[in-house]
Amino acid sequence: MGYSIKTIAQKSGLSQYTLRYYEREGVLPVVARDVNGNRCFDDEDLELISLICCLKDTGMAIADIKQFIALSKEGVSALPDQRRLLQEHKVHIDEKIKFFQSFAQKVDHKIAYFASLENEAKAARP
Amino acid sequence: MGYSIKTIAQKSGLSQYTLRYYEREGVLPVVARDVNGNRCFDDEDLELISLICCLKDTGMAIADIKQFIALSKEGVSALPDQRRLLQEHKVHIDEKIKFFQSFAQKVDHKIAYFASLENEAKAARP
DNA sequence: TTAGACCTTAGAGTTAGGTGTAAGTCAATA
DNA sequence: TATTGACTTACACCTAACTCTAAGGTCTAA
Numbered sequence: 001m002g003y004s005i006k007t008i009a010q011k012s013g014l015s016q017y018t019l020r021y022y023e024r025e026g027v028l029p030v031v032a033r034d035v036n037g038n039r040c041f042d043d044e045d046l047e048l049i050s051l052i053c054c055l056k057d058t059g060m061a062i063a064d065i066k067q068f069i070a071l072s073k074e075g076v077s078a079l080p081d082q083r084r085l086l087q088e089h090k091v092h093i094d095e096k097i098k099f100f101q102s103f104a105q106k107v108d109h110k111i112a113y114f115a116s117l118e119n120e121a122k123a124a125r126p
Numbered sequence: 127m128g129y130s131i132k133t134i135a136q137k138s139g140l141s142q143y144t145l146r147y148y149e150r151e152g153v154l155p156v157v158a159r160d161v162n163g164n165r166c167f168d169d170e171d172l173e174l175i176s177l178i179c180c181l182k183d184t185g186m187a188i189a190d191i192k193q194f195i196a197l198s199k200e201g202v203s204a205l206p207d208q209r210r211l212l213q214e215h216k217v218h219i220d221e222k223i224k225f226f227q228s229f230a231q232k233v234d235h236k237i238a239y240f241a242s243l244e245n246e247a248k249a250a251r252p
Numbered sequence: 253t254t255a256g257a258c259c260t261t262a263g264a265g266t267t268a269g270g271t272g273t274a275a276g277t278c279a280a281t282a
Numbered sequence: 283t284a285t286t287g288a289c290t291t292a293c294a295c296c297t298a299a300c301t302c303t304a305a306g307g308t309c310t311a312a
Contacts, residue, residue, distance in 0.1 A: 017272075018270065021270060036278055054229045062269065079240050083237055089233065090234065097230065104219050114212070117202065121205070141300085142259095146261090188300095189298090
């Protein structure tokens with residue numbers, strides 16, 4: 001019988017507001033409703049939401065995620081396009097990983113530099 | 127005689143608007159002026175801007191960067207606090223690197239999956 | 253000596269990505 | 283049967299981080 005929006009909010013870590021907002025915006029495909037008109041998510045939705053979160057958390061804009069999801073609705077013929085979008089995004093992620101690693105180093109140097117300044121200061125007034 | 131805001135914008139990749147905004151907000155310490163009241167950046171400013179960009183691009187909020195910069199003005203006594211802030215941020219960066227790496231894998235699997243679906247589709251209509 | 257390029261400030265406007273509110277429906281329960 | 287709680291929609295509001303505009307000052311080259 002599917003999951004309520006509350007359950008999905010808990011499972012996904014997104015707020016109910018955000019889930020509704022994503023559906024409105026086409027970031028999520030339109031979710032099935034039960035007899036009362038309440039949203040009724042299934043496991044496929046949950047999986048899609050998990051992918052959407054990953055895309056978002058790795059810096060893909062909502063508008064681009066929307067485009068990706070729109071392709072899902074087109075079936076097999078859109079697979080190459082979907083794959084291309086993911087590959088492009090993968091390039092961004094790899095670049096970000098490199099940038100983050102280089103910056104992690106830079107921060108480490110800065111931390112060491114601060115520590116050495118602190119020691120100098122300590123040595124100056126023993 | 128220092129660098130103009132235009133030069134710094136070019137060197138840093140930030141817009142002139144953003145540089146003025148950062149100064150207004152206290153993200154940048156107040157920049158020296160020449161006789162005409164025009165901003166006059168030096169190499170130290172440039173270095174600080176580069177650090178600010180790195181902090182920002184690795185996800186530190188403007189408000190937190192501001193706090194970090196405010197400590198710079200307090201001199202030696204604030205060094206341990208500055209170091210602590212950087213160390214905390216470093217933890218975030220390391221977490222992000224791990225998350226990005228795991229997601230890079232997930233995307234790779236997805237790409238492979240899409241490729242296999244494409245091949246199935248091809249096989250079905252030869 | 254005026255046109256153009258550069259700068260200044262104060263303050264308004266924009267965008268992305270949510271968040272919150274109001275008014276109403278429905279189903280289970282005291 | 284009245285209330286409680288979860289849901290619905292439509293729409294208004296919010297925040298962060300810019301981005302732009304207006305009105306004006308200063309310098310330089312033709």
